[in-house]
Amino acid sequence: MLPILSLIVLLPLAGAIAIALLPNDRTTWPRWVAAAVSASVLALATYAMVTFRPAGGLQFVEKFDWVPAANIQYYMGLDGLSVLLVALSALLSLLAVIASWKMDKRPKFYFAMLLVLATGTNGVFSALDFILFYVFWELVLVPMYFLIAVWGGPRREYAAIKFFLYTLLGSVFMLVGILAIYLHPQGGTFDMIALVDRGFPANFQWWVFAAFFLGFAVKVPVWPLHTWLPDAHVEAPTAASVLLAGILLKMGTYGFLRVSLPILPEAWKSWSWFIALLAVISIVYGAAVAFAQTDLKKLVAYSSVSHMGFAMLGIAAGTAVGLDGAQAVNISHGFLSAMLFLCVGIVYERAHTRQIAEISGVAGQMPVYAGMFAFASFASLGLPGLSGFVGEFLALLGSWGSTLSYWYTIAAAIGVLVGAAYMLWMIQRVILGEPSHSIADAPDISVREASTLVPLAVLSLVMGVWWASTLQFFEPYSEALAKVLGG
Amino acid sequence: MRVGLEAFLLLSAVLFSIGVYGAVSKRSAVQVIMSLELISIAVMVNMVAFARFVTPDRGTGWAFTLFAMVVSAAEVGVGLALVLAIYRRRHTAELPELDELKG
């Protein structure tokens, strides 16, 4: 039996090392190695997804002692919650490599960082031992820091350090929580699955939840801990933004779904109204601030804050439907934010500006590209038939049917309206209208660029039309978790 | 009155002291060399006295004295030659002025 998960997680690392050993003068080799490795990982992940049995619980398990003296195991496995996230991570890693095909500044370093990042993200979703989880969690920070700090925009050092320290601060609290659980008499293990619903005392749970909350909430990001995101996105290169929004943010919600809610259900009960409040604020605030942006990338960044708010709403709701919604938002936002950032990158390469005031009429100059951009925008604002609607609808439906007040759902629904507002406003300014100077003579989308967008569009459409395709993975986990939370 | 060993030793000590005093505190290099000679002489007197009064049957003391005289003479020659050379160079033979080896 192939250790699929270990391969998925460690192949990119091996690839990074291989790239490091390449001769310095062969500037085109790194990207081919990166592409080959990413494609193989994607193939493995797809295989895992296709052979996964939704009702079969934990699969592809690899479990053996790693540091017996400290009770740390090398424990990996996939269940409904994580299998699609791993596949998403693999897909976006490959697309990021393709999108960076023209990278000519220190390509070895760059592609090696992309691969290390892939190891980190794949590992986070596969790890079922707390220490292993923490290792991968922290591992993600380093390549992302470099990607922003070396290949970023004018304020890249500031943005990279801010991202790194802010997230690290949160994860430190997470470590405290992990250790607290381990040292508690009822804990004594790092096994994330065994710790589910252990029955820790309520007071203890509350504090540990708070610790984990800080760690995960910074990552999601939940208002008001979101301010690192706009700067990080604006300064990061396109591929880094794609991975940051597409997969790194999901680590936060994954953390809630994998750690906070199952292990600390009593605490969740006390915290859920607060999480719901922050979620609703994120949704509406994020959308409103997005509307006021002049930088296209910042607009998309704030829209991420807004969308992840829906996931948090589903988490706060804690009903099976709400949890389905949270997971659906994870996957859908992964597709759509990646598409949006790729689109922004494409127009930036041509117009050399991200200012909305300076770009207009893309539809007249680059019609195919405009179509894809519009697709991503409409999907993002929640048009039914595309993936965005699934997550938003289920999160709202879930929160309506939960113990939370109806006003949370109503306020969040207003967020749907505001979401439409900023997206349409952006479409009106950038896609429609007369073509601006900045994109005069700009070529339409290339085959390579389209190859990054089309798979995401197709997946979004499939997910939006055929809900069962993704829901079948989420349902068993959601129902089990809802039982834990309700009981 | 019998002139004994003590008298010669006393003489030697006095000569030695004068010599040391001169070597240490005289300005002129020639004076210092003269003082060094005095020291030598004091040592020689000492040796002769000991040879006469303590070991008269062995000629070690007298031989040693002869050696000392010869070496002393050569030493004076060399020393004065050095002083001459220095004088020709530096137009002075005053020791305090010859401080090129200052640290």
Add this chain to the structure above:
Amino acid sequence: MDWILAIPALPTLSFALLLVMSRQVRMRMLWLPVASIFGSLILSIVAFAQVWPGGSEEAIWHAGWEFAELAGKPVDLSVALDPVAAVMLLVVTIVGAAVQVYSLGYMHREEREGWYFAVLSLFTAAMLMLVLSDSLLLTFMMWEMMGLCSYLLIGFWFENEGPRKASQKAFLTTRVGDLGFLIALFAIWGVVGSFSYEEVLHTVGDWPAAVAAVAGFGLLWAAMGKSAQVPLQVWLPDAMAGPTPASALIHAATMVAAGVYVVARMLPVLMVTPWIMQTTLVVGLTTALLGGLLAAVQHDVKKVLAYSTISQLGLMFVALGAANAEVALFHLTTHAFFKSLLFLGAGVIIHAAHTQDMRFMGGLRRHMPITTVTFTIGSLALAAVFPLSGFFSKDEIVATLLHEHHYVSAGVVLLASLVTAFYVARMLFRVFTGPEQTKHLSEGHMSMLAPMSVLAFITLVLGFASPTFANFLGGHGVWPDPFVAAISMTSAGAGLALGWWFYGRRSAVVNTAIWKRRLGYAYDALAQKLYFDAVYDHVFIRPFMLGATLLAVFDMRRLDGFVNLVAATWVRICTISWRVDVTAIDGVVNGVASAAKGTGSWMRGLQNGVIQRYQRLVLGAVIVLVLVVFMVKGV
């Protein structure tokens, strides 16, 4: 009977194929969407025949697709064919076919004609699915999809600012309505556990009152948005910035009717809560009257028709508010035909006169006979003149109101009829009579006139099918009561006469100016669309934009500023720590080095190069040494 699925599938396929073609290929493949709609039309006729003679509300065919499982409950996207759906299928496909044929001529020289037809196909598919839908979730999805198509079509000429703004306004305003739909969906799922029409309608009697109220009002609010009822009517007049045949299909006959349709389907839900029914009635009356008044002061012929549509939809809401779904649907049907006819005619008229402003039109009847005849038929139907279809459908509404003892409402409807007839006459006289203001007026192309003629014919004869229609839908169809008919005709006649008085006589132009002055504020208010847009702008839009900017500034300065402050404070602490390190700790290290250096310097001073100094040192050292030895060893 699963071939019924081909009815929406054909246009979907047409859209999908057109989408991936290049612009040039599309231009040569325009027969594809037209063929697909005609295919759907034929199939709709067959489907209708299958349902005939109807008479019940039961579906004769069902199909479902379990497309998800939520919390263990299956969620179906299901479709069904019952008499109502069968009728609507015909309406949509007939009008759709007419519009597409017309568009071949009207949009002939458009560069992006292919894209136009693609979106038109997608829209048609969505509307057909909505009509067949048996699941509220599917309905909602198609509802939004139509909103997207409407956005794309209104904003077809997106290079210009007007269409861009109008399409955005339409989408956002209907979205406000859609929030109601969403909340209704949530409430319904909560009590029913399913979105299927059947289960919803069967269990509605058992719902808690609050749920029924929320669901009912949510659906009503959504319908008000989609069907442009007051206060959400503001998007429809602006939507006239799109191509006229699109307006004919979407903003006259089908999409705007979807609101009425869904409420008609879900009427049992609304009926549980009396105040919702009353609200429906009041909204309908208000809109009918206001729409009519606003139509009467428009100069743009398309705007007249737009407000007219709003007004007529209001009448349908009135019927719904009176709990008579069949009457509402009949008016929906007749309106679909004569309104689309009017819009298509308007397209021809505008094309011929090179203007949309009726003040610069005139005398078209002398050169455009077919247009004149068809347009007049449509207009008189709108004014509810016997024997046209519009008369029958409106008459039934009045009859229903009187039957239910809603006398005031009936009065308002009659007043609205009068106003309708007035602006109809105004339009007819302005456009077709009087001096010609355009040179070289000529009749439209056959591709445009043929559909218009077909629609005119239907308008002529459909009225006589009135009782049959009601029976078909499971209601009780009767011929119009003569008394009621007389009242209706009187109001219509009065309106027409008034219109003739102002616009039909030679001296009309002078009169209107005087009357405008006499009406003063009232006229101004109407001319300003009753300030709805201005109010919305100042109460919602500007505060929102201001709020958004303030929040953005807050986010950047205060929130992020706080983060930066934390970071800056930390940097200060670290700097202080560094200073301490440098001065105190490093100071010690440096101090030691200085001491060593100092000592070394002093010792160096001993070496002054003077030999006698060394001699003295040695001498001293020897003496000390000897003394030490003596002391240690004894003398």
